[in-house]
Amino acid sequence: MIFRAARAVLSRVAEAAAVLLVLASLVFFAMRLLPGDPAALILGDQSEEAERALLRAKLGLDQPLWLQYAHFLRGLATLDLGESLRRPGVAAMARVGAALGPTSELAALAVLFGAILGVGAALLASGPWLGERRRVVDRVLVAVAATPLLAFAPVVTYGLAARLRVVPLPGDPDAGFAGLAFASALLGIPLAAQVGRVGRAALADVGRAQFMGVARAKGATNFRVWVVHALPPSAGPIVTVIATQLGALLGGAVVLERLFERAGLGSLMLEAYASRDLPVLEGAVVASGALFVLTQGLAALAHAAMDPRVRA
Amino acid sequence: MKGRLLRLLPLALLVVFASAVCVSASRAPDRLVLADAFCAPTLARPLGCGEAGVDLTSLLGHAILRGALLAVVVALVGFAIGTPLGAASAMMRGRFERAVERACDLVQAFPTFLLAFAVLSAVRAPSRLHLGVVFAITAWAPFARLALVQTRVLRDAAFVEAAYALGLGRAEVLFRHVLPNLLGVVAVQLGGTAAAIVVSEAALSFLGFGPRDGVSLGSVMDQGVASMLRAPHVLVAGSLSVFVTSASMLIAGRAAARD
Numbered sequence: 001m002i003f004r005a006a007r008a009v010l011s012r013v014a015e016a017a018a019v020l021l022v023l024a025s026l027v028f029f030a031m032r033l034l035p036g037d038p039a040a041l042i043l044g045d046q047s048e049e050a051e052r053a054l055l056r057a058k059l060g061l062d063q064p065l066w067l068q069y070a071h072f073l074r075g076l077a078t079l080d081l082g083e084s085l086r087r088p089g090v091a092a093m094a095r096v097g098a099a100l101g102p103t104s105e106l107a108a109l110a111v112l113f114g115a116i117l118g119v120g121a122a123l124l125a126s127g128p129w130l131g132e133r134r135r136v137v138d139r140v141l142v143a144v145a146a147t148p149l150l151a152f153a154p155v156v157t158y159g160l161a162a163r164l165r166v167v168p169l170p171g172d173p174d175a176g177f178a179g180l181a182f183a184s185a186l187l188g189i190p191l192a193a194q195v196g197r198v199g200r201a202a203l204a205d206v207g208r209a210q211f212m213g214v215a216r217a218k219g220a221t222n223f224r225v226w227v228v229h230a231l232p233p234s235a236g237p238i239v240t241v242i243a244t245q246l247g248a249l250l251g252g253a254v255v256l257e258r259l260f261e262r263a264g265l266g267s268l269m270l271e272a273y274a275s276r277d278l279p280v281l282e283g284a285v286v287a288s289g290a291l292f293v294l295t296q297g298l299a300a301l302a303h304a305a306m307d308p309r310v311r312a
Numbered sequence: 313m314k315g316r317l318l319r320l321l322p323l324a325l326l327v328v329f330a331s332a333v334c335v336s337a338s339r340a341p342d343r344l345v346l347a348d349a350f351c352a353p354t355l356a357r358p359l360g361c362g363e364a365g366v367d368l369t370s371l372l373g374h375a376i377l378r379g380a381l382l383a384v385v386v387a388l389v390g391f392a393i394g395t396p397l398g399a400a401s402a403m404m405r406g407r408f409e410r411a412v413e414r415a416c417d418l419v420q421a422f423p424t425f426l427l428a429f430a431v432l433s434a435v436r437a438p439s440r441l442h443l444g445v446v447f448a449i450t451a452w453a454p455f456a457r458l459a460l461v462q463t464r465v466l467r468d469a470a471f472v473e474a475a476y477a478l479g480l481g482r483a484e485v486l487f488r489h490v491l492p493n494l495l496g497v498v499a500v501q502l503g504g505t506a507a508a509i510v511v512s513e514a515a516l517s518f519l520g521f522g523p524r525d526g527v528s529l530g531s532v533m534d535q536g537v538a539s540m541l542r543a544p545h546v547l548v549a550g551s552l553s554v555f556v557t558s559a560s561m562l563i564a565g566r567a568a569a570r571d
Contacts, residue, residue: 030432150515151554152555157540158544255515255518270520
């Protein structure tokens with residue numbers, strides 16, 4: 001039993017490590033295979049050859065590729081990828097660490113919004129409260145799930161921020177919590193639609209179970225029957241769908257960071273790409289991957305904690 | 313049957329409209345009229361103008377056509393690679409089957425956006441071909457998984473056993489008996505995959521990873537966001553185009569569904 005659990009954990013960790021290694025290697029080789037001299041790109045075409053040679057030596061670009069790769073892997077393991085090229089004197093990992101906070105906040109709040117909104121919609125669509133109007137909730141869920149974030153987020157922002165002025169404008173430095181809450185609500189809406197559809201199906205399954213009849217026969221209120229008895233056994237599929245949507249969430253977070261000009265991993269990656277800041281770009285891509293893998297592992301743990309059938 | 317074919321209509325209409333815009337040569341998306349920059353919609357220019365006076369109707373027509381073409385081609389490539397791979401692995405059973413299943417797990421657990429980002433950082437100005445290759449890296453996996461699961465059901469069916477008993481080889485059974493029975497089920501995935509590619513292409517070019525010529529739904533969104541306060545019609549037209557293109561792909565994909 002313990003061995004099996006240990007094996008399951010080990011295989012998850014191995015998978016996570018494999019995803020991170022593939023990602024890190026891809027970004028490493030992609031940057032090196034790029035035609036053209038990175039030193040010339042960073043310093044500009046007017047730079048002196050001596051200056052470029054100095055930078056190449058500093059970046060280790062004059063070494064053989066396998067040695068650079070070994071250095072890069074060691075840097076990843078020790079969380080030290082060297083200095084940022086754009087901001088000399090600042091460690092690349094420090095810039096990545098500073099960006100990790102805002103992105104984590106945005107994503108965590110979006111998952112919270114998405115889960116609450118989605119579970120609420122699933123309950124409304126399954127329970128008896130709305131009567132025949134339940135079907136409207138179903139239709140809304142399908143329609144929202146079919147609408148890409150990129151299609152509605154900018155228009156909603158235009159309406160609420162530029163026209164009605166109820167939320168801060170994009171790029172407002174004093175946006176504060178209202179800005180964060182609005183951005184994560186937008187990011188959470190596609191997630192809510194997926195959670196709602198899956199939760200609705202899971203609740204419909206559970207709704208046919210005998211224990212639901214028992215609960216009703218005991219005279220439990222509708223709220224008690226659906227929230228206390230039906231919801232916990234449906235949590236498995238809901239947590240799973242959140243885990244599968246994390247990749248999309250991460251992509252959405254980058255789009256929203258761009259839209260709202262917010263600091264974060266996405267903005268840092270775009271900036272590092274534009275200015276060819278290799279250490280920062282590599283660090284930011286790997287850090288986003290780690291964030292993704294970590295949250296996926298957490299979702300699997302939460303699923304196992306809630307559903308004894310998965311634990312085995 | 314008739315009802316199902318009707319689901320192809322939105323996509324067909326969209327393609328016809330976009331092609332009609334593209335062939336009317338007077339409105340090339342590279343024809344700029346600086347004096348008309350961000351002008352509001354008029355009768356002559358039904359959607360108004362964008363940055364540097366580009367005609368939005370023409371720009372969106374070209375962008376929709378190219379985006380839809382890319383999405384359909386990549387989805388079909390994923391379908392053509394994934395379906396035989398998944399089916400063959402389930403027919404072979406054993407180690408090959410497990411390996412393909414693990415590969416699907418790994419690819420589907422991958423944050424596709426980061427993958428695209430890492431690969432595209434190797435080129436300075438990604439072209440549509442680059443984007444297509446990046447999307448194809450992951451597009452095969454859902455098809456392979458669906459085909460694998462479906463073949464597990466079919467491989468023990470009586471008609472498959474009968475085919476073996478008649479002396480057919482494994483490859484013949486696969487191509488003549490198993491694959492034809494899978495195609496309908498697996499094809500349902502085409503619409504969703506194509507819609508996801510339309511949106512990913514738009515998102516990547518919105519972030520600045522699009523084709524240099526700027527003829528992409530994402531670039532229109534980028535213009536729209538930048539000029540949100542001066543010229544909101546650019547943003548509205550771009551958003552609607554992304555929605556309509558992705559939704560018509562989803563609806564067209566339902567044409568293969570048996571319900």
